[in-house]
Amino acid sequence: xxxxxxxxxxxxxxxxxxxxxxxxxxxxxxxxxxxxxxxxxxxxxxxxxxxxxxxxxxxxxxxxxxxxxxxxxxxxxxxxxxxxxxxxxxxxxxxxxxxxxxxxxxxxxxxxxxxxxxxxxxxxxxxxxxxxxxxxxxxxxxxxxxxxxxxxxxxxxxxxxxxxxxxxxxxxxxxxxxxxxxxxxxxxxxxxxxxxxxxxxxxxxxxxxxxxxxxxxxxxxxxxxxxxxxxxxxxxxxxxxxxxxxxxxxxxxxxxxxxxxxxxxxxxxxxxxxxxxxxxxxxxxxxxxxxxxxxxxx
Amino acid sequence: xxxxxxxxxxxxxxxxxxxxxxxxxxxxxxxxxxxxxxxxxxxxxxxxxxxxxxxxxxxxxxxxxxxxxxxxxxxxxxxxxxxxxxxxxxxxxxxxxxxxxxxxxxxxxxxxxxxxxxxxxxxxxxxxxxxxxxxxxxxxxxxxxxxxxxxxxxxxxxxxxxxxxxxxxxxxxxxxxxxxxxxxxxxxxxxxxxxxxxxxxxxxxxxxxxxxxxxxxxxxxxxxxxxxxxxxxxxxxxxxxxxxxxxxxxxxxxxxxxxxxxxxxxxxxxxxxxxxxxxxxxxxxxxxxxxx
Numbered sequence: 001x002x003x004x005x006x007x008x009x010x011x012x013x014x015x016x017x018x019x020x021x022x023x024x025x026x027x028x029x030x031x032x033x034x035x036x037x038x039x040x041x042x043x044x045x046x047x048x049x050x051x052x053x054x055x056x057x058x059x060x061x062x063x064x065x066x067x068x069x070x071x072x073x074x075x076x077x078x079x080x081x082x083x084x085x086x087x088x089x090x091x092x093x094x095x096x097x098x099x100x101x102x103x104x105x106x107x108x109x110x111x112x113x114x115x116x117x118x119x120x121x122x123x124x125x126x127x128x129x130x131x132x133x134x135x136x137x138x139x140x141x142x143x144x145x146x147x148x149x150x151x152x153x154x155x156x157x158x159x160x161x162x163x164x165x166x167x168x169x170x171x172x173x174x175x176x177x178x179x180x181x182x183x184x185x186x187x188x189x190x191x192x193x194x195x196x197x198x199x200x201x202x203x204x205x206x207x208x209x210x211x212x213x214x215x216x217x218x219x220x221x222x223x224x225x226x227x228x229x230x231x232x233x234x235x236x237x238x239x240x241x242x243x244x245x246x247x248x249x250x251x252x253x254x255x256x257x258x259x260x261x262x263x264x265x266x267x268x269x270x271x272x273x274x275x276x277x278x279x280x281x282x283x284x285x286x287x288x289x290x291x292x293x294x295x296x297x298x
Numbered sequence: 299x300x301x302x303x304x305x306x307x308x309x310x311x312x313x314x315x316x317x318x319x320x321x322x323x324x325x326x327x328x329x330x331x332x333x334x335x336x337x338x339x340x341x342x343x344x345x346x347x348x349x350x351x352x353x354x355x356x357x358x359x360x361x362x363x364x365x366x367x368x369x370x371x372x373x374x375x376x377x378x379x380x381x382x383x384x385x386x387x388x389x390x391x392x393x394x395x396x397x398x399x400x401x402x403x404x405x406x407x408x409x410x411x412x413x414x415x416x417x418x419x420x421x422x423x424x425x426x427x428x429x430x431x432x433x434x435x436x437x438x439x440x441x442x443x444x445x446x447x448x449x450x451x452x453x454x455x456x457x458x459x460x461x462x463x464x465x466x467x468x469x470x471x472x473x474x475x476x477x478x479x480x481x482x483x484x485x486x487x488x489x490x491x492x493x494x495x496x497x498x499x500x501x502x503x504x505x506x507x508x509x510x511x512x513x514x515x516x517x518x519x520x521x522x523x524x525x526x527x528x529x530x531x532x533x534x535x536x537x538x539x540x541x542x543x544x545x546x547x548x549x550x551x552x553x554x555x556x557x558x559x560x561x562x563x564x565x566x567x568x569x570x571x572x573x574x575x576x577x578x579x580x581x582x583x584x585x586x587x588x589x590x
Contacts (some may be wrong), residue, residue, distance in 0.1 A: 033393050080575045087333060087392055088578050091529060097572035098522070102564040204522075208400045214396055244412040251405025258398040259384035 007125055009234050012130035015189045016155065017229035020213045021135050022182025024225040027214050029143055031155030031177040032082075033090045036184045038206035040070040043100065044184025045191040046110055049119045052192070059122040063131075063188045063251030070184025071177040078176040082169060097207050104199040115198030123193035131189070135182060139222060142178070151175055155220075158228070212254055218264025223271040300434040305555040311441035313547020314448035315510075318503035319524035320531070320539035321455060322496030328472035328534035329492050330386070332395040333525065336377055338518025339406030340497055344504030345513045346410060352422055359424050367501035375490060376496025377402055380394035386489075403518060410515045418512045444506045451502055452540060455495060464491060473532065480487060506535055523550075526570045532580030541581060 019041055026032050047069040051062030081092040105113040127298075142148050150171050153161040162168045191197045211234075217228025239246035269275060319341060326334040348366035351357045356363065381398045425439035459465040470478040471488045479485055507520060524543060531542025546566065553565045573580060 033396075076347050081571075084574060084578055087331070087533075090393075090396070090573055090575040091333065092571060095526070095567045095574065099564060099567040099571060102567060106560055106564070183361075205404075208397075208404075212397060212400070244408070247408035248405055248412055251401045251403075251408060254401030254404065255381045255398050258390075258401065259381070262385075262388070262390055262394050 004264075009237050011123065011125055011128050011193055013230045013233040014125075014132050015123075015186050016133055016210070016213065016233045017132055017226060018189065019183045019186035019210050020130075020140055020217075020225045020229045021222070022031070022179035022186075023210050023214050024217075024222060025139060025142070025151075026175050026179040027211065028218075028225070029148065029155060029218040030151045030172060031158075032172060032175065033211065034093040034176075034179075035090055035204065035207045035211065036077075036093030036100075037179070037210050038202040038204065039093075039097035039100035040074060040180040040183035041187035041190065041206065042104060042186030042202035043070045043073055045197050045202070046104065046116075046187075048188030049116060049183070049191045049197060050069035050110070052120060052122070053118070059127070059192065063185055066188040067181040067184040071181040074176050074180030075173060078173045081170045082176065094204065094207070097202070098204060101199045101202055104202075109200075113199060115196055115200075117196045117199065119191050119195045121192060128189060131185065135185075136222065136226070141227050143222070147171070147174070152220075158225065178212035215262075215264055216254075216257055218269070221264070221270055224264055224266030224269075227266070264279045273284075301555065302552075304435050305551045307414045307435065307437055308441065309548030309551035311445045311545060311547075312510075312551060313527075313544035314445050314452075315503050315506050316524040316527045316547050317452060317540045317543035318448050318499045318506075319521050320528040321536055322500050322519075322542045323525055323528040324531075324536055324539040325468075325492045325496050327528070328536075329468070329475070329489060330382070330395070331391040331534075333395060333399075334496075335399040336381070336402035337374075337402045337496065337500060337525075338521035340370050340374045340377070340500040340518075341504040341507070341521055342410065342515060342518040343373045343406065343496075344501030345508035345517055346414065346504075347501065349419055349421055349508055349513050362590055363502065364507055366505045367498045368405055370501030370504060371494045374493045374500065375405075378489060378507070380491040383486075394405075397418055407515050407518060414515075414517065416515055418514045420512050421509045424509065436585030437479035440509060444510065447502065451499055455499065456536065458495070461539065464488075467490060496510075504508065526566050529570060530580055535580070535582045538582040539579055 016251045019037060023034065023037050026034055044066040048062045048066030051057045051065050052059065055062075077093070077096050081089055081096075084092055104110060143151075150161070151174075153164075153166060154168055154171055158168060187202075190201075213223055213228040213232050216232055217224030217226070227271050236246050236250065239249060242249065255260070261267075310431070319337065322337050322340075325335060326332075326337075344366045346363050347369040351362035351365045352359065381402045382395060385394050421515060425443060427438075429436040429438045430442065431437075457465075459468060467478065467483045467488055468491065470481065471483055471485060475485060478488075503524075504517070507517065511517075522547065527543035527546040528539045530546055531540070532537030546569070548571070550562050550566060553559075554562045557565075
């Protein structure tokens with residue numbers, strides 16, 4: 001295992017993590033489920049790549065334009081589909097994601113289904129890391145703000161939050177747009193990491209993968225999403241020895257998590273300084289009580 | 299006019315197979331209120347069972363058909379037992395069911411790739427290639443078989459749902475799960491039957507599709523179409539699923555015939571989004587209201 005290989009996995013985890021952070025805001029904190037985030041990633045990837053190739057813009061501005069492109073499309077989609085209840089919004093995003101892929105398949109300007117090679121390789125571990133840190137900081141601050149609390153209120157009880165005066169539709173739109181922007185940046189990074197993009201890379205299975213990571217990490221937990229992205233992106237690499245069996249194991253693992261630990265790895269908790277201190281003191285208190293109780297059976 | 303009629307006939311034969319799969323979705327949705335994305339995997343298993351029954355064991359066509367249907371039904375029932383029942387016992391929200399279904403479909407697809415291989419396989423020819431011709435319209439023998447086998451299976455299904463006591467229990471559970479439990483309906487048994495019926499039809503659809511095109515591990519993706527059809531007709535409604543499927547099949551063949559076959563899938567997904575925007579309950583779906 002040389003450093004180059006490990007670095008590749010880390011960069012891919014970082015790219016996935018950005019998309020997952022966005023999805024975590026939408027799914028974990030606003031309670032909306034999307035199976036179309038690969039579509040937003042595709043928009044981000046294609047817009048960013050065309051900015052840097054066809055218009056010759058530097059990396060960061062083109063990433064930002066890619067993010068804005070994804071956010072704008074999401075506002076358009078959200079305007080029409082966010083009124084739908086539960087399952088139906090999910091299906092609408094699924095249809096949207098597939099439609100984006102099929103449109104890109106037919107746009108010859110971007111190479112169509114054959115893909116688009118020759119994208120400059122700007123992405124490296126440093127800028128992925130920096131963007132992830134910025135992403136986490138923005139997300140944590142957003143969630144702790146008044147707006148974040150409103151989103152959580154919508155997740156818990158939509159009708160009640162509407163009654164106390166929260167503009168449910170506006171907050172859902174905001175959440176969707178921010179999460180699409182994150183996915184757009186992730187797509188742009190991916191395009192400039194692999195140097196080649198193809199509509200096939202943004203299939204439904206990619207959206208599913210992102211949702212699975214969010215749920216694996218635990219809904220409503222950013223640290224869970226971070227751990228989930230790193231573990232689940234590197235898991236197929238670790239399982240590479242099993243070759244074609246690895247996706248079989250992956251599928252079984254997903255079902256297993258769903259039926260045994262549906263609250264995910266972190267179960268809504270965060271790794272913060274305060275929580276670690278609490279956990280440590282609780283562990284010590286267990287030791288202490290054991291000492292005082294001695295062999296007492298209760 | 300003749301080409302138009304020809305396209306409509308092709309659409310009907312494809313649409314009727316979509317209907318076989320779409321009723322599987324709709325049945326499960328009507329009882330359990332979630333979209334069973336693992337249905338595609340069941341269809342794929344049916345297609346492979348039929349293929350191996352006809353090539354390896356060289357069973358006659360009809361028996362291979364029955365074997366595929368029963369095998370697919372068994373897979374569907376086992377899937378329900380393993381992946382959904384623990385969730386159901388816990389009253390998990392619908393998303394967990396969907397994720398579990400996605401996991402199951404990844405599992406089924408890849409276990410076939412790992413054991414049988416990712417190759418495309420072609421069914422042995424059962425029907426002669428010479429079509430029936432009526433005037434200037436020709437109907438392939440296979441297309442005709444697809445149509446009547448699907449129509450017959452759907453007729454049997456609708457008879458079971460509408461006329462038998464079990465069917466009444468299924469309808470009651472779909473209407474109100476809690477009330478039907480209070481009336482002494484065994485929900486576990488109903489769900490077992492629903493998955494079994496859906497699996498039988500999925501197996502039949504898998505064999506028909508395999509014969510029309512080829513068999514490959516990703517064949518389950520075709521169920522995306524039948525899923526769109528189920529939404530089109532209204533999730534949870536059987537007649538809706540059938541009508542939606544036939545309409546979707548016709549729209550697809552017309553698109554392929556008059557615009558371009560490249561846009562066929564795109565049109566289907568755009569149609570899905572448009573339906574969800576303008577009439578989310580589909581043509582004849584039940585009205586869902588958010589009860590707080």
